[in-house]
Amino acid sequence: MLSGTVTAAAVDYRNHVNPQWVRLLDVLAMNEKYVRCEGVELYTADDRRILDFLSGYCVHNAGHNHPRIVAALKHELDASGPAMLQSHVPEAAGVLAERLCRLAGGGLSKVFFCSSGSEGVEAAIKFARARTRRTGLLYAQGAFHGLTCGALSLMGDPFWSDGFGPMLPGTCQVPFGDLNALERAAATRTYAALFLEPIQGEAGIRLPEPGYLAGAQEICRRYGTLFVLDEVQTGMFRTGPFLAAHRFGIRPDMVILAKALSGGLVPSGAVLMRDGIYDAVYSSLKRAIVHTSTYSENGLAVRASLATLDVLEEEALGDRAAAAGDYLRGRLRHALSDYEMVKEVRGAGLLNGIEFRAPRQLKLRLPFEAFQAIHPGLFGQVLVMRLFRDHNILTQICGNNFMVLKAAPPLEASEQQLDAFVSAVTAVVELMHSAGAFWTEALGLARRVVNI
Ligand SMILES: Cc1ncc(COP(=O)(O)O)c(C=O)c1O
Numbered sequence: 001m002l003s004g005t006v007t008a009a010a011v012d013y014r015n016h017v018n019p020q021w022v023r024l025l026d027v028l029a030m031n032e033k034y035v036r037c038e039g040v041e042l043y044t045a046d047d048r049r050i051l052d053f054l055s056g057y058c059v060h061n062a063g064h065n066h067p068r069i070v071a072a073l074k075h076e077l078d079a080s081g082p083a084m085l086q087s088h089v090p091e092a093a094g095v096l097a098e099r100l101c102r103l104a105g106g107g108l109s110k111v112f113f114c115s116s117g118s119e120g121v122e123a124a125i126k127f128a129r130a131r132t133r134r135t136g137l138l139y140a141q142g143a144f145h146g147l148t149c150g151a152l153s154l155m156g157d158p159f160w161s162d163g164f165g166p167m168l169p170g171t172c173q174v175p176f177g178d179l180n181a182l183e184r185a186a187a188t189r190t191y192a193a194l195f196l197e198p199i200q201g202e203a204g205i206r207l208p209e210p211g212y213l214a215g216a217q218e219i220c221r222r223y224g225t226l227f228v229l230d231e232v233q234t235g236m237f238r239t240g241p242f243l244a245a246h247r248f249g250i251r252p253d254m255v256i257l258a259k260a261l262s263g264g265l266v267p268s269g270a271v272l273m274r275d276g277i278y279d280a281v282y283s284s285l286k287r288a289i290v291h292t293s294t295y296s297e298n299g300l301a302v303r304a305s306l307a308t309l310d311v312l313e314e315e316a317l318g319d320r321a322a323a324a325g326d327y328l329r330g331r332l333r334h335a336l337s338d339y340e341m342v343k344e345v346r347g348a349g350l351l352n353g354i355e356f357r358a359p360r361q362l363k364l365r366l367p368f369e370a371f372q373a374i375h376p377g378l379f380g381q382v383l384v385m386r387l388f389r390d391h392n393i394l395t396q397i398c399g400n401n402f403m404v405l406k407a408a409p410p411l412e413a414s415e416q417q418l419d420a421f422v423s424a425v426t427a428v429v430e431l432m433h434s435a436g437a438f439w440t441e442a443l444g445l446a447r448r449v450v451n452i
Contacts, residue, residue, distance in 0.1 A: 007033075027448055028385045037064035040410050040417050042394065050388070051417055053395040053409045058201070058233040058351065061260035061321075062311045063410040069263035072307035076299055083299050093297040096305050100272055103242045103309075106251035110278035113296040115267040117232035117258035118146025121195070123271050124254050125150045125168075126291060128193035128226045131280040136191040137168065138225065140176040142203030142400050145195060145230055154195050157400050176200055177208060179215045186223040193226040193254075198244040201233040204401030205346060205353030213248045226253040226277070232269075236260035237312050237411060239349035240322030247348065253277065263308035268301035317411035321349035328352060328407060328418045335426040339433055340364075343403075352407040353398065354425065356380075359433075367439035374446040377402040382442040383428055391424035 014022045025031035033045040040063060042050040052060065062069060082088055097111035112123050129135055139145070139154035146152070152161050153168035161167055172191070174181045185191060198213055200206040220227040229252040234244035236257065245252055254273040262268035281291055295301070312318065329345050329352060336342040336354070341364070343357040356379070358372075359365050371379050380397030383405055387393040398404040407421060431438045 027445070028381060029389050030385065039063040039066075040413050048392055050392045050394050051409070051420060053393055053407050053421055055260075055408050055410050056264060057259065057396075058238055058408055059259045059264040060410045061236050061238055061317065062263045062308050063412050064264065066263055066308075066311050068311050069265060069304055069307040072303045073265060073300055076303040081299060084294065086294070090297045090299065090302065092299065092302045092306065096302050096309075097270075099306070099309060100257070100270055104245075104255055104272050106245070107274055108252075108255060108272040109275050110273050112271045112273070112278075112291070113301070114258075114269040114271070114293050115295045115298075115301070116146070116269050117230070117256060118148040118151045119293060120232070120256035120258055120269040120271045121145045121151040121154065121230065122148055123291060124193065124195070124228050124256055124273075125154075127254065127271070127273065127277050127281050128228065131277045132192040132224060132226060134190055134192040134224075136170040136172065136188075138172050138174055138182070138185055138191045138194040140196055140200065140203075141173050142176055142200050142206065143195070143197060143230075144200075144202035144399055145197075146232075176203065176206060177212050179212065179219065182216055183219050186219050186225050189223050189225075191223075191225045193228045194220050195228045195230055197230045197232075197234060198248060198250075199234050199239065199348055199351060201351070202399035202401070204355060204398045204404035205351060205406070207346060207348060208248070213245075213250050217250050217252070220253075228252060228254040228256070230256045232256055232258045234348075234351060236308075237318035237321055237349075238351050238408070240318050240325070242318065244348065261308065262301050262304035263311070266298075266301045266304045267295070268305055270305075312411070315412065318349075321411040324411070324413055324415075324418060325349040325352060327415065328422070331418065331422045332407070332425065335422050336429060339429050341368075341432060342429060347407070350408055350411055350413065353404040354407065355401075356383075356403045356405070364433065364439075367443065371439070371442055371446055374443075378446045379403070379442070380405060382438075382445055383432075385445070386428045386431070386438075387424055391420075391427065393421055393424045 034042050035045050036043040040052055042052055093113060100111055101108050114120050114123060141156055143155050145154045150168055153171050156173045172185050174185055217227045229245055231243050241247055254271055256271050258269035261270060325347060329347060332345045341356050341359050343355040345354050347353055359368055380402045384396055387395060395406050
């Protein structure tokens with residue numbers, strides 16, 4: 001650990017949970033002990049104040065430990081109501097479902113609750129099969145849908161699936177943005193559903209070309225394939241509107257939400273869908289619990305989700321995300337425009353990415369290539385490490401595109417906090433383009449990582 005002494009609990013974690021994770025944080029000089037997290041700010045045991053520009057991968061849309069969400073949870077616990085009775089009607093889940101459907105619109109009228117994004121994807125796979133009586137599943141290149149076996153079967157990057165196979169049969173990957181490829185696949189009429197992130201997150205904050213999502217929806221309708229949007233990262237006002245679908249005027253058959261749904265404090269997920277899909281699953285009394293999960297509809301998750309929606313709506317954090325995103329991208333584009341290794345700044349609302357590219361100048365190309373040869377993800381990790389260590393900014397690169405750095409703070413991020421991020425990134429990018437020390441340290445890190 002960097003700060004303070006290593007506690008017995010930290011040793012327990014290392015011994016009994018995930019030692020490799022601890023080693024990775026150590027190597028990246030990111031193994032901090034956090035003592036308090038509030039809004040966009042994280043405070044460490046050694047008195048550092050770190051700005052969170054990752055938001056737990058889009059969990060903390062309402063900021064860390066929002067007092068209203070914390071109060072709602074305390075209230076729920078104090079009420080000593082039925083928790084996990086599994087033998088009653090949890091009415092608050094009905095209130096939440098009605099509200100989610102109202103916010104989503106587009107004919108989505110039923111909700112299946114669960115506890116994670118992956119579990120939502122699993123449910124959507126089963127429900128799509130039940131509705132269409134088809135087994136095939138379409139997904140996009142670069143997608144990230146979660147790491148349970150079904151969700152993993154909808155992800156093409158072998159890094160995630162190697163050693164865990166076989167995956168589900170009958171899946172087919174199509175390039176994100178290619179309507180012809182989609183139509184060729186869908187025309188076989190063997191696919192139950194197309195799963196898409198409307199803006200691909202881990203693929204590098206990839207925005208769809210104009211017309212792609214509407215076109216994909218149209219093709220799905222034509223061939224009887226359900227159009228399923230994974231809004232686990234893009235939903236809950238992250239890009240401005242409640243769903244990213246609303247940016248593109250599309251009407252998905254199912255929408256998967258998780259992460260930010262319950263304010264980052266209780267695991268929670270939801271699959272919104274049309275009546276017909278739900279009815280195909282819960283088609284008779286006998287099938288009333290044919291698909292369920294012990295902690296779905298649990299009181300704490302539901303209360304936290306309702307309070308999260310209160311916060312996001314009453315504080316108008318969607319509008320805030322839209323305006324702050326425009327401001328942030330404008331400032332970043334201006335500050336980074338002269339650096340040859342910066343390819344593009346893009347995003348929507350407060351889901352943003354800065355894409356880097358290989359340098360042309362020989363003096364930069366040689367160390368960059370040496371570095372890439374050791375591991376393609378390490379260049380981005382050095383950026384992440386420098387931002388964290390030298391500038392107190394927490395962020396990460398995208399899981400399926402190591403050349404894209406994320407900028408996704410809680411939606412309440414102030415102009416001052418956005419400015420601090422821009423200054424930090426600019427300083428690191430300047431160093432990368434001008435100082436040999438950046439590359440020497442980077443290569444040192446690369447060797448350490450490869451050797452452990
Ligand atoms: C778009 C998307 N879908 C699904 C998931 C899986 O969610 P969970 O980790 O809650 O299972 C993730 C996780 O990062 C995600 O980004």
